[in-house]
Amino acid sequence: MALNPWLAISIFALVILLFTIPLLSLPYLIVFPRRKENPFRDMPFESGQVPQGDARHRLAMQYYPFVLMFVVFDVVGMFLFAWGISFSQIPLDSSLVVLIFLVLLGAPLAYALRLALRRENW
Amino acid sequence: MVTLVSYIIVSAALLGIGIYGISVKRNAIRILFAVEIIVNAANINFAAFTRYLNPPTVSGQVIVFYSIAASAMEAAIGLALILVAFRLNGSIDVRKMDKLKG
């Protein structure tokens, strides 16, 4: 007997909730009501140093181009998957479009990488 | 009973929320949120209309495909612009982006 797969997934999701909610409610039920303020215990862990300044400081720019490239290639990946499922049903000359698509994206990717890997840009 | 009209109503409500965000908010990132919400409202309509077409077709789904890709790129460019504006003005408040004002 086959259930609708999405229904099965939602039942599974509910079951996970039943298993994990008790685990993570414990801090709310046991720990947090009895907390006493203790500035030394709640200090962020920095190997014994006294923390200086805010931890959420402005982060380094050098990771930004890679996140950008990820967004672009996420889209490309999803398009390629849609083409890949039905590769055998598509005539080969139609698949040429995908080849052109990838070639068109190749040069920008190379240039973007060149920009991204130069440390003085960020 | 879920009909085509229910999807259109949800989409119209999302459009309303998005337009409210664009017209009232001052934070550039929130305006970007609002634009994304509006694009998604349109996507719901495309997917709903193509599902209710007879004979069935996937054209609407393909349009949503391109629309999602385009709006992801729009977010990338928009956020880069916000970064530049922050670097120039020290703020992402759109009312303060008035360098051209005499």
Add this chain to the structure above:
Amino acid sequence: MVNIPTSPADLLPFIISIVTSHTFITIIIFPGMIHLTLVSAFLTWYERKLLARIQLRIGPLYAGGPGGILQPIADGVKLIFKEVILPYKADRTLFTWIPLVLIYLGTLPFAVIPFGQHWVIANLDVGLVFIFATTSVFPSMIIIFAWASNSKYPFIGGLRSLFQQVAYEIPMWISALSVVILAGSLNLVDIVNKQAKIWFIVPAFLSFIVFFICIMAELERLPFDLPEAEPELVAGWFTEASGAIFMAIFLALYLKLYMMSALVTDLFLGGWWGPPFLPQPVWTVLKALVVATAIIIPRGIYPRIRVDMLIRIGWTRLLVIALANVFITVVLVNSGLLARWGL
């Protein structure tokens, strides 16, 4: 169809019919929760024992059973009753509930991973994309958790984790694409059924290598464990996690390890296919454990690589190799070389 009982006499048959139904067994017992809890607990013990053996130590020993195999239970009891320390100015809501989301993201993909012809929770047509969609939510949750704990080590670790997972996700997908082209389906049951005659590791060997390297990076395993480099960052993005929260994150990470191993098994190593003296699910679990061993062993052997090398490998080498694999696969499929295996 479900028979709702109307009289007390019907209650017992009703419960029996529910408990013996395919849905209940798959969700609660076999590919579902009990199996997952047991295997992920086993993996925590197994990793410690294996690393100890590699480094000529003994490892867990005293917790009972052969070789201290009950160690995970002792650990779990200890961690549940430990105090949860909330760092100064941390965001309490996000700090306590993001681990739940992480467990969710680690467990939900098992809904579509088949362990046997019928041992699958949901026979979903877009199964593979479902897995990729759920795993792609990991990086944002990690960076939010790191931000919420308001401490410097977690924040740096979270950033590293983010850009590492982001860099290796794309080559991973694209190397899986050649499997999709070979099988002509995104349904994992169909993909494994196509491997009855030949495992996809043979026609798509390079893809397998790329995929394996990418999941090592996705799982933050050595030599790619920069996000939790102990000498530099204490414990990376979960430095501030303690007690039940630490346990939840730990569980989520081991679930993800097992999930990726099972995924490799189903995509490349023929899933449940094997000599018929063992039942199908046993083959899948055994192969997945072998893959997990292969993922764990480098932790005892190799040093970690540098950040810039990590980026270079991911975005230049692996992406190009993965794209080249797609073309190799297209040529292979079209040349008819694989026709004798029905591909």
Add this chain to the structure above:
Amino acid sequence: MVEVALTIPPDVVFIAFATVTLLAAILALQAKELIYGAIALGASFAGIAGMFILLDAPYLAMLQIAIYVGAVVVLILFTIMLVRREEGEEVTEQRERGEGAAGLWIAGLLAVAIAGVAALAGPNLPSTPPGNALPVSQLGPALVTQYPVPLLILAFLLSAALLGAMMLAKVER
């Protein structure tokens, strides 16, 4: 015994997804901290993905989650963390009097107008979808045989966006 078919009741699920989508969209615009706003935006997109599943477009749903929740939200979080002030202050939303009410009025009017027109046209619109939905494998052929030109234009769009955003964000020297 009463036999009941175990299926998804579409009305309940639709209402649940619609509520999640709309409430999360409102929260995305109104949450005090931008980080919470970004998370709420992700939840809203996930709700829309649920609606795509109800509309028998599971591939679109997965695309929505992978691209929006997986990639765009990461980019937004990253930008939020980059534009924080040094002293840790978020940009405040100060608003002149009457502005919020006016925006709400216009947006509400527009939404009600569209919904009203749709409801008036309701009897003429099809109320039930045609029997079988098309399988996922129909999407690929439509993409490369019916719409190849948009695909190539998309390649230009992607490269322009990638290089443009990178050139904008890089430090001028």
